[in-house]
Amino acid sequence: MFKKIELLKYKGALDFEQIGIILDNVQVKLDSYSTDTLVKKRIYSILVEALENIYNHEYSQKENDKYLPEATLSQLGENFILEISNALLNEKIEKFTNLLEYVNNLSDKEINKSYYGKIKEKSLLEKGNAGIGIMQIAKKAKGKLTYNFKTINDKISYFTLKIII
């Protein structure tokens, strides 16, 4: 039985500056680990994309602390598990579901092809980056991404994404 080791537990508002503070703290913890360079860099990369995904898509719930963004990163045996949650407008659920199902149904080779295909598209960057962040996460994660949407009311839901690295 593996002991769960916590590297990050955060709940609170998330702006660009706060993302930097979280990343610096996690980097210091990862640097003290003997885990190999590739795994450390993949954890860092996935954490950046996941936090930036919240920054770009979160529905800010100032009136309700219960549904503030949340991020936990822990190690269980050889795996690192990142769980990240945020409030999201219900109208965005379909787009996210489609994107997550799309990447979950691709092989590693297909994800790679799709990711670099998006990067090479000439189109201008739009806010949210046209799903590239999620593709980057899927490319570096182990196995499929798991997710759920917990309905808060008819306007918003609480989105949780679980990534194994």
Add this chain to the structure above:
Amino acid sequence: MENLFIEATSTTPKIEFYPNKNLFEISGSSRPEDVRIFYQPILNKLEQFRAEITNKEYDYNDNPFVFNFKFNYFNSSSAKFILDILIEINNYFIDEINIQVNWFFDDGDDDMKEVGEELTEMLDIQPQYIMIVK
């Protein structure tokens, strides 16, 4: 053309562009809050410099213009602009300017080597891949 030097921050890489020393180097981490604001002036500078040297008789035959990419990390938004920089560097090659492109990666960071290979796959330039052993 004047030099361009941008000091690294926790979210943006260091930029060193020394036309008289035949050197363009980008190093560090990249996840700017606004990628376009950070990278567009750099791209513009590279385009201006190419226009300048193709209109004059610069000779890089003995000393190629060196482009060094020394990233330890960049996010997916930066990747698009890094590709744009590589496409511009490819234009130097097309214009028959003697160039050398070096793509550095940390020992064990196969992902960083792979991204260099993927981003240059459709281009004419073939970077040298140099592993940094710490």
